Amino acid sequence: MQISLQQVVPDFFETGKANGSQLWNQDIAFSTGENVHIIAPSGSGKTSFIHFLYGLRKDYSGNILYDNNNIKNYDAEKFATWRQQNISIIFQDLRLFTQQTVLQNLEIKRLLAPYHKESRITAMAKRLGIESKLAKLCSTCSYGEQQRIAIIRALQQPFDFLLLDEPFSHLDENNRQKAMELMQEEATERKAAIILTDLKKIDYFKAERLLYL
Amino acid sequence: MELSYKNIAPFLTAGQNKVSRWLSYVGLGVGVLLLLSSVQMYTNINHLIRDKNTRKNGTDFISITKTITNENMGRDNRFTDADIKELQRQPFIEDAAPLKANAFKVSANAGNMIPFSTDVFVEGLNTNFIDTVPDNFKWKEGDEFVPVIFSTDFLEMYNVFAPSWDLPQMSEKTASSVQLFLLCHGRNGDRQYKARIVAFSDRINSILVPENFLAQQNKVLEGVDNIPASRVFLKTKDANNPQLLNYLAGKEYHVNKDKTKFGRVKGVLQAVVSGLAGFGVLVILLALVLFSFYLQLMIARSKDNLQLLLTLGYSPSWLSKTVAKKWIPVYVSIIVAALLATQLLHLGFQHFVTPARGELPIVIDWTVLAIAVLLLALSVAINYRLVKKSLTEL
Structure with a gap:
């Protein structure tokens, strides 16, 4: 499985803004099994890049291909199947159902394309220190706890690519490492790729490629 | 799950x-x-x-007469052939047929079986307009037997006055089995025929005999070839069609309302x-x-x-x-x-x-x-x- 970028430039970029980027306006591909670390300062289009890859936005020139299929041509049903089976994401803004419990937030994703049993949710929550929050409303959790919920949610499905958009911004060092370890274990189990974007280099993410946006 | x-x-x-x-x-x-x-x-x-109702296969059958008023009382108010042809030409009328009457006198009795005798009128109508036409409703020259189709309303009327005249009331079945005699008088002589009711009609208030019998008796007994009809039967898709009713009213034709009431x-x-x-x-x-x-x-x-x-x-x-x-x-x-x-x-x-x-x-x-x-x-x-x-x- 491969995600290929062909001369992708956001429509809203001013002329010359993409110059010097190792991703914008380049031909580049990511394959399953590899870890890619993308470092990007604020305003360089980091979140837009992740949203382009996930198919949430189409306001760019160039092409993004998944196994030679242009994702701009996917319809809503194809996107649904793709997001159930091939690609998972942790949004920078988390996107949780704040009026539902933590467990409901995780189950609604797990049930869609079950990769793990329900018991694995409890095990993961315990590992990341939010087991006691499972029955609580999501809105009552701190941002750091919500970040860990979003991480566990992304791991409930099969995937070839895991997209992470500043996934640790509100976690302490200890929790960052635990979360990263969990994600790398899960990706390895699926022989999947991790594409992580952050403002600065994260040392405990064992990336084969380091790219600057 | x-x-x-x-x-x-x-x-x-x-x-x-x-x-x-x-x-x-x-x-x-x-x-x-x-x-x-x-x-x-x-x-x-x-x-x-x-x-x-009088509908059959989506069609209404109604009879019309010319309205009798004080002004036209003395005149001949029967339908001419031209009147009937005009009726047949109307788009809301599918067909029209005259109900031809007898020009000779007829009296009917039941022989010795029931002490009953009366002057009657008989009429002839195209069988396509009759609701009940049995196979034996036919007559040919030389036949001594005449089949009759009788109105159910007439039978009802008979059963109303029969007890007060010491006559037996009759069901349709019994009435059909009574042997009748029709005595026809005319200028040119008398004829007697045996007759029997072969069917009852809900639609036509008359005593019907085969058309050719009527024509032959009119000719032989009275020397009349083509007697004008007082009543005409109409076949129409809808007897309540305003166009039809307006046309008939305009012509001063009277519609038998009873049969269209339902x-x-x-x-x-x-x-x-x-x-x-x-x-x-x-x-x-x-x-x-x-x-x-x-x-x-x-x-x-x-x-x-x-x-x-x-x-x-x-x-x-x-x-x-x-x-x-x-x-x-x-x-x-x-x-x-x-x-x-x-x-x-x-x-x-x-x-x-x-x-x-x-x-x-x-x-x-x-x-x-x-x-x-x-x-x-x-x-x-x-x-x-x-x-x-x-x-x-x-």
Whole structure:
């Protein structure tokens, strides 16, 4: 499985803004099994890049291909199947159902394309220190706890690519490492790729490629 | 575990408007009940009036005469051949045939069997206009036997006055078995024939004999070749057609209203019931519109959650089907309840309105069931399209 970028430039970029980027306006591909670390300062289009890859936005020139299929041509049903089976994401803004419990937030994703049993949710929550929050409303959790919920949610499905958009911004060092370890274990189990974007280099993410946006 | 509406329900139900939902359920129930019971009433009316009107194969048969007034009393008010041809030319009249009368005198008696003798008139009419024509309603020159078709109304009249004249009352079967004698007198002599009633007619108030018998007797006994008719029978698609009635009124032709009375009553009743059915359809439409507002409101209020479900990989068509399917049991319950209520109304109608039991089938008509199934399919389809459209617009 491969995600290929062909001369992708956001429509809203001013002329010359993409110059010097190792991703914008380049031909580049990511394959399953590899870890890619993308470092990007604020305003360089980091979140837009992740949203382009996930198919949430189409306001760019160039092409993004998944196994030679242009994702701009996917319809809503194809996107649904793709997001159930091939690609998972942790949004920078988390996107949780704040009026539902933590467990409901995780189950609604797990049930869609079950990769793990329900018991694995409890095990993961315990590992990341939010087991006691499972029955609580999501809105009552701190941002750091919500970040860990979003991480566990992304791991409930099969995937070839895991997209992470500043996934640790509100976690302490200890929790960052635990979360990263969990994600790398899960990706390895699926022989999947991790594409992580952050403002600065994260040392405990064992990336084969380091790219600057 | 298979994903179902139960799993996504907590993400949709926040802040839904229960009043408008229940109002739409009640509206739908009332509308469906109005429509179904109107259709049932329509079939009941058809069923009850079917045997009592003059319609046959979608055609009305009516007789007309020229209106007799003080001004035209002395004149010949019979129909000429030209009059009949003009009637036949009218687009709203399918056919017209004269009811030809006898020019000679006729008296009938029942021999020694019943001490009864009376002067009668006999008439001849094209058999296409007669409702009951048995195979033996034929006569040829030299035959001593003449078949007769007798009006059921005349038999009823006979049975009314018979007891006071010490005559026996008779059923149709008995009357048919009585041997009659027709004595025909004319300028050129007398003739006697044996006769028997071979059929009874609901449609024609007359004593009918074969046309060729009448023509031959008129010619032989009175020397008359073609006697003008006082009455003309019309065959028309609708005896209540305003064009036809206006034409006849303009010509000062008098219509035998008795025979079209049932047609008119039926027409009025059917119009009333059709109006009710139309009102039912209107109520159903209003209920569906109200329900669509409720659904749109629910979807609008759950917009963020639905958008997130789609972002997480939920398929729009699965969401539409699942949300729409949720209301199938509700629709089924409403329509089944309306069907049961229609059945109860139908039983009530049979019990309280129809005079004799067994005139109507006990179970509601199949068309009512078919309409109920159609309404169910329509409601589910509209619901699905609406949800899908709302989700696509998110």
